């Protein structure tokens with residue numbers, strides 16, 4: 001399994017390729033706010049572990065293994081954002097909070113969260129109910 005840092009790279013490389021059709025070292029460095037030399041180092045490691053193929057002047061392509069994991073990581077990020085939104089987390093915290101937890105949950109927990117998200121999405125009454133509990137509690141405190 002990739003380390004949290006490798007996951008960040010794979011997630012970002014996968015989204016860049018989805019959006020632009022390619023992922024350059026400079027784009028990855030900018031997106032992750034790291035130095036290009038750190039990107040080169042990590043990309044070489046990901047190449048060694050067969051997640052991608054990197055050729056200095058031709059750029060990089062994800063292997064089937066890299067694509068599969070990249071997609072899984074991007075989907076996990078979206079699911080967790082959706083989860084945060086449903087439980088009522090303020091939009092301004094969602095991205096950073098997801099970045100903070102996404103690498104530290106087991107896939108079993110992710111599956112459980114997926115069902116919880118489905119549960120709330122299946123019936124708007126359920127979300128209204130959750131909001132009502134919160135509002136009642138906040139009113140008590142006033």
Ligand SMILES: [Mn+2]
Nearest residue numbers: 011077099102
């Ligand atoms: Mn992420």
